[in-house]
Amino acid sequence: MSKRPTFILDDQEVPFEPGQTVLQAALAAGRYIPHLCYHPEFRPHGSCKVCTARVDGRMMAACTTPASPGINVESETEELNDLRRMLVQMLFAEGNHFCPSCEASGNCVLQALGYDLGVLTAGFRHMFPVRPVDASHPDILLDFNRCVLCELCVRASNEVDGKGVFALSGRGIDKHLVVNAESNQLADTDIALDDKAMEVCPVGVILKKRVGFAVPIGERRYDRAPISAQALADAPRSPEHKK
Amino acid sequence: MSAAPPRKLKVATTSLAGCFGCHMSLLDIDERLFPLLDKIQFDRSPLTDIKHCGKCDIGIIEGGVCNAENVRVLQEFRANCRILVAIGACAVTGGLPAQRNHLDLGLCLQEVYETEPSLSKGCIPDDPELPLPLDKVHPLHEVVKVDYFIPGCPPSADAIWSFLTDLIAGRTPRLGHGLISYD
Ligand code: SF4
Ligand code: SF4
Numbered sequence: 001m002s003k004r005p006t007f008i009l010d011d012q013e014v015p016f017e018p019g020q021t022v023l024q025a026a027l028a029a030g031r032y033i034p035h036l037c038y039h040p041e042f043r044p045h046g047s048c049k050v051c052t053a054r055v056d057g058r059m060m061a062a063c064t065t066p067a068s069p070g071i072n073v074e075s076e077t078e079e080l081n082d083l084r085r086m087l088v089q090m091l092f093a094e095g096n097h098f099c100p101s102c103e104a105s106g107n108c109v110l111q112a113l114g115y116d117l118g119v120l121t122a123g124f125r126h127m128f129p130v131r132p133v134d135a136s137h138p139d140i141l142l143d144f145n146r147c148v149l150c151e152l153c154v155r156a157s158n159e160v161d162g163k164g165v166f167a168l169s170g171r172g173i174d175k176h177l178v179v180n181a182e183s184n185q186l187a188d189t190d191i192a193l194d195d196k197a198m199e200v201c202p203v204g205v206i207l208k209k210r211v212g213f214a215v216p217i218g219e220r221r222y223d224r225a226p227i228s229a230q231a232l233a234d235a236p237r238s239p240e241h242k243k
Numbered sequence: 244m245s246a247a248p249p250r251k252l253k254v255a256t257t258s259l260a261g262c263f264g265c266h267m268s269l270l271d272i273d274e275r276l277f278p279l280l281d282k283i284q285f286d287r288s289p290l291t292d293i294k295h296c297g298k299c300d301i302g303i304i305e306g307g308v309c310n311a312e313n314v315r316v317l318q319e320f321r322a323n324c325r326i327l328v329a330i331g332a333c334a335v336t337g338g339l340p341a342q343r344n345h346l347d348l349g350l351c352l353q354e355v356y357e358t359e360p361s362l363s364k365g366c367i368p369d370d371p372e373l374p375l376p377l378d379k380v381h382p383l384h385e386v387v388k389v390d391y392f393i394p395g396c397p398p399s400a401d402a403i404w405s406f407l408t409d410l411i412a413g414r415t416p417r418l419g420h421g422l423i424s425y426d
Contacts, residue, residue: 098342099425100332100396106426115423120392121329122336125385128344217426226420 005069010076015238016067023051023062026075027235032228033075034084034117036091036109037150038063039200040235042159045151048091050084050113081117088114089123094173096128096145103212104204106220110148111203112227134179136187140198141207147177152200160196165189177205251281252300252411255324256288259313260340260380261306263289264397265331269303271400279404282411299324301410305397307333308381309340312374321387326410329383330403332396332425339396341380348378391416395424 004015009026016025021044026033035051038044046064053062054074062075074080091110099105113119134142149168157165165186169178181188191197198206217223221230258266266289272279287296296302302324308314321327332338343351356365383389393406402422409416 092336096342096345098339100339101342102426111425114425115420118417118423120335120394120418120423121384121389122382126337126341126344126382128341128379130345223421 005067007067007069007071007073009073014067014073017238020067021063022053022055022060022065022067022071022073025067026062026073027232028238030232030237032232033062034081034113034228035063035231036113036148036202037152039152039155039202042152042155042200045155048087048148048150050087052080052083054080084113085117085119086123088117088119089121091148092119092122093124093126094129095147096126096131102146102204103207104146106215106217106223108204108222109202109227112222112230115222116227131176134184134186136185137191138187139193139209140186140191141209142177142179142186143205143207144177146203147205148203149175149177150202152202153177153197153206156200157191157195157197163190163195163197165191165195165197249282251284253286253298254283254288254301254303255286255296255299255320256290256303257296257305257316257320258289259304259306259316259334259383260309261331261333261338263305265305265334266290268395268397268400269403272404273400275404279407283407296320296323301326301328303328303330304383305331305334307337307340308377308383308386310374310376314377314386317383317386326390327383327387328391328393328406328410329389330393331398332394333380334383335392335394337380337382341382344379348376352376393418396426398422398424 004017006013006015009031014025014029014031023033023035023038033051033053037048038051044063046061049061051062052059055065056071088110099111105111131144133144151168153166154168157163164180167178167180168175170176178184179186179189193208198208256266285291286299287293296319302320304317304320304327308317329335333340337344352367356362356367359365393402395402399422402418405422406416406418
């Protein structure tokens, strides 16, 4: 058996490698903790707080909390899932999310989290902010209405593409996504269709033009299996937990 | 002597600012309508054309609230129905009609009635018979208390069937993977 150190997640032992966070170790062991801004290929960011768990009695973001021997992590509790539902509802209310007319529908992490957590209603008064789309680029559309400020595009463009096309600007409720061009127009950046930034957006902001409904609704990623199952399938798995 | 059959539940339905897609989805439960009709009886509904809602067990409402008439009908349903169900994206979140919410209502009406080429001598309708539009489109729960929500545009027939069979049997309805959908 493994001699690796372990911690406790919802009353069960989870082995980990030094350097892993609670979320990484949990996913590697085949245990799902709901999350939105975390992506296995990027440095954890800790901004959305959907992965919040109770670590030795304190609320912590599981994606940025280092795994350490013997800590007691509670995740699958009614209290935490209530908080996660509220976070999802707040993200819906502060943007403009019209799923029936969104081409990301069915491939969308925010929506799939809502399904998994059983979010049936907005819960908050919608803010209906004014966020005009940027259709300046010949091949790429930006619909800021759906941005959840996860910074995955920022991380991908900086760390993988080496271009720094995207950034977040402003604070609090005024925080928003901007592109790196004096004109503020995507057409004036050096973004390209095969950039990593083109594929990481968990919602329907960064879209390739003219491919909208290539996969019909009903056959899309989260139509096929719930996000909890898909996240485990995507996670790098420890050898002893590989099926 | 056989016991009297259980009382049928009274169900009222209506469409506010909706497209009737949710009612079509209700009809899409197809032959399962027959066992359903053994258990329920429709009161006010576009299917019966009864104009006002009587005392009911369940009220099912599609569409959001976009004008004064919608508010009145919604309040009548709330006053008369024990359980009120918001069905479909419009009733749950305002849906596509709420896409006008970040625009100015006056400009929307001008755009439609004064600049649309097919209405060459267009003017904004102001007949007193017409219900006054609200500044914003609202989901139902911003106006009255709602007991259950079935999202979807429209929810699938299976989602509606599963919800209604649970509710009628006295179970708390739950929509699992594949039945809960926002599109
Ligand atoms: S981005 Fe996701 S949640 Fe937002 S409208 Fe599109 S499908 Fe719905
Ligand atoms: S555009 Fe997409 S990837 Fe970028 S911050 Fe917004 S939601 Fe995240």
